[in-house]
Amino acid sequence: MKKYSPRRDFVIVEDYFTPRQAAQWLALILKKGSDPIRGFHHPHVKANRFHKNPKYPVKKYMCLGLYWDPRDYHYYPVIPDFNVRPYPIPRELEDLTFKILEEHFPTPSFSPEGVLINFYTDDSTMGLHIDKDEEAQDSPVIGLNFGSTCRFFFEDEGGEMKEVRIPGNSVYIFGGSARGMKHGVGTIYSKTLSAGAEKYLKNKERINLTIRQIYRAPA
Numbered sequence: 032m033k034k035y036s037p038r039r040d041f042v043i044v045e046d047y048f049t050p051r052q053a054a055q056w057l058a059l060i061l062k063k064g065s066d067p068i069r070g071f072h073h074p075h076v077k078a079n080r081f082h083k084n085p086k087y088p089v090k091k092y093m094c095l096g097l098y099w100d101p102r103d104y105h106y107y108p109v110i111p112d113f114n115v116r117p118y119p120i121p122r123e124l125e126d127l128t129f130k131i132l133e134e135h136f137p138t139p140s141f142s143p144e145g146v147l148i149n150f151y152t153d154d155s156t157m158g159l160h161i162d163k164d165e166e167a168q169d170s171p172v173i174g175l176n177f178g179s180t181c182r183f184f185f186e187d188e189g190g191e192m193k194e195v196r197i198p199g200n201s202v203y204i205f206g207g208s209a210r211g212m213k214h215g216v217g218t219i220y221s222k223t224l225s226a227g228a229e230k231y232l233k234n235k236e237r238i239n240l241t242i243r244q245i246y247r248a249p250a
């Protein structure tokens with residue numbers, strides 16, 4: 032494992048997953064992702080002055096727990112178009128989240144309520160944005176990365192944009208002073224598939240899960 036902090040309160044742990052663990056997580060995600068309603072789909076996003084029905088930049092997208100709707104940036108207990116609940120967050124994913132936080136980003140309490148899963152292909156990018164749709168802004172965001180390496184942009188403490196390469200089989204956590212940092216994903220690099228992903232992903236494919244607490248705990 033190689034752990035480093037590209038800025039305060041933003042931690043990356045490379046080689047967090049063994050190839051075997053990565054293969055197990057990918058098998059689980061892709062099985063859920065194959066469901067025609069709760070699985071991967073290409074949602075619409077908020078209309079803008081150029082497009083009435085623009086589409087989300089990452090073609091394959093799904094949620095566990097609560098559903099984040101890219102049309103209005105709200106979290107819902109059901110997938111709005113189908114009135115069907117997303118798959119719940121598997122117990123083993125909750126346990127993994129607690130373990131990652133305990134080992135790498137001690138946090139007094141954390142309740143995993145929503146997981147966004149982005150399946151990047153060679154034509155996907157994710158524009159710069161701030162994760163501000165969760166009420167629980169004191170809770171960190173935990174990212175699990177599988178497959179190809181990506182170029183990841185983030186805002187440093189001085190407001191300047193910097194970049195790192197985030198490989199598959201790694202995790203990242205940003206919270207505290209970094210919770211409101213701008214970030215985004217650029218190029219997905221060719222021929223960088225991480226060990227364990229070969230059977231599940233093609234060249235330039237990447238799967239990222241971000242695990243979040245959405246609501247503030249009652250006082």
Ligand SMILES: O=C(O)CCC(=O)C(=O)O
Binds near residue numbers: 149162215
């Ligand atoms: O793919 C990633 O690592 C970033 C995902 C992201 O920015 C988000 O879900 O808000």
